[in-house]
Amino acid sequence: MNWLRNIWYQAGWSAEVGTSRPLLRTILNEPILFYRTADGALAALLDRCPHRFAPLSAGMIENDRVVCGYHGLAFGSDGACVRNPHGAITSAMKVKSFPVVERYSAFWIWMGDADIADSEKIPNLSFIDDTPEKARIYGNMPTMCNYQLLTDNVLDLSHADYLHPTTLGGIITNAKAMSREVDGTIIAEWQSVGCEPPNAYKPMVPTGLADIWTRVVWQAPALMVLDTGAKPAGIAPLPEDHSFTLHNMVPETETSSHYFFCVTRRFDVENEELTQMLRTAVTQAFKNEDKPMLEQQQARMGSADFWALGPILLKSDAAAVRARRMLEKLISSEASNLAP
Numbered sequence: 064m065n066w067l068r069n070i071w072y073q074a075g076w077s078a079e080v081g082t083s084r085p086l087l088r089t090i091l092n093e094p095i096l097f098y099r100t101a102d103g104a105l106a107a108l109l110d111r112c113p114h115r116f117a118p119l120s121a122g123m124i125e126n127d128r129v130v131c132g133y134h135g136l137a138f139g140s141d142g143a144c145v146r147n148p149h150g151a152i153t154s155a156m157k158v159k160s161f162p163v164v165e166r167y168s169a170f171w172i173w174m175g176d177a178d179i180a181d182s183e184k185i186p187n188l189s190f191i192d193d194t195p196e197k198a199r200i201y202g203n204m205p206t207m208c209n210y211q212l213l214t215d216n217v218l219d220l221s222h223a224d225y226l227h228p229t230t231l232g233g234i235i236t237n238a239k240a241m242s243r244e245v246d247g248t249i250i251a252e253w254q255s256v257g258c259e260p261p262n263a264y265k266p267m268v269p270t271g272l273a274d275i276w277t278r279v280v281w282q283a284p285a286l287m288v289l290d291t292g293a294k295p296a297g298i299a300p301l302p303e304d305h306s307f308t309l310h311n312m313v314p315e316t317e318t319s320s321h322y323f324f325c326v327t328r329r330f331d332v333e334n335e336e337l338t339q340m341l342r343t344a345v346t347q348a349f350k351n352e353d354k355p356m357l358e359q360q361q362a363r364m365g366s367a368d369f370w371a372l373g374p375i376l377l378k379s380d381a382a383a384v385r386a387r388r389m390l391e392k393l394i395s396s397e398a399s400n401l402a403p
């Protein structure tokens with residue numbers, strides 16, 4: 064499997080790692096131990112001792128250092144060995160460390176060449192910071208499927224009409240759909256004019272017909288921001304009518320993914336009952352409907368390559384196919400730059 068490596072991957076939500084609560088998480092097939100030093104800074108080390116390859120997570124964290132539970136070597140947050148109870152420390156006694164940065168209540172890891180890790184390249188998700196904490200709905204939904212199936216799922220929202228009929232569905236198949244490429248992103252859009260609003264949109268348009276828009280902006284490798292909202296038919300939306308949701312798919316292995324999401328809104332932000340109602344609707348749609356379908360889809364595909372199976376393509380696949388093609392190009396150009 065080829066992954067895009069010189070890119071920031073979200074590795075989790077900041078609240079998942081505490082000073083006394085390290086986190087073991089596999090990203091691109093590499094087991095990584097995340098922990099906080101006493102000053103709160105995050106460290107990311109390959110969870111494999113360079114001595115006899117015991118998991119460092121089976122040891123302990125002591126005074127900002129990771130102590131291997133097998134023979135007691137200790138490593139600092141930069142990966143260098145700081146204690147060898149058996150003799151001298153040499154420069155070879157080093158565990159791989161990864162650049163890690165916190166932003167937007169999330170933490171991000173650079174899986175490629177550490178010399179070119181630039182935190183300016185973390186995608187702009189300022190809509191998360193702009194939303195009061197109580198109106199944000201964070202999630203991580205581990206899913207047993209390849210991350211690109213999760214991208215296909217969000218870039219082809221026609222599935223909502225069939226898989227989420229009681230919450231989100233009913234308007235996409237007949238909506239006006241467009242997809243296009245803009246500055247290295249893929250944009251997929253659906254406009255439903257004068258429609259009966261699905262239940263998830265009822266808080267915005269409780270009675271009568273609605274105009275509903277949904278716009279997904281994808282960027283490599285699999286990060287999408289979805290902008291949606293509804294107004295009574297014929298009424299123009301205001302900036303606060305736009306609700307933004309992060310859908311960020313991060314490969315764990317070839318056939319499993321981390322699905323980080325964050326639902327935000329700009330209206331009625333104090334209404335905790337509404338937050339709870341939205342949380343329930345999101346959980347219903349993502350965990351009880353998308354996840355089982357995606358996992359069964361992966362099981363049917365087995366380890367076969369998506370294109371090798373010869374999928375039939377529908378009009379609604381346009382954006383997802385563009386994204387797959389763009390990602391393939393980026394991965395192969397990165398691989399050819401790395402080639403000797």
Ligand code: FES
Nearest residue numbers: 112114115131134
């Ligand atoms: S395997 Fe870690 S010290 Fe031996």
Ligand SMILES: [Fe+2]
Nearest residue numbers: 223227348353
């Ligand atoms: Fe879905």
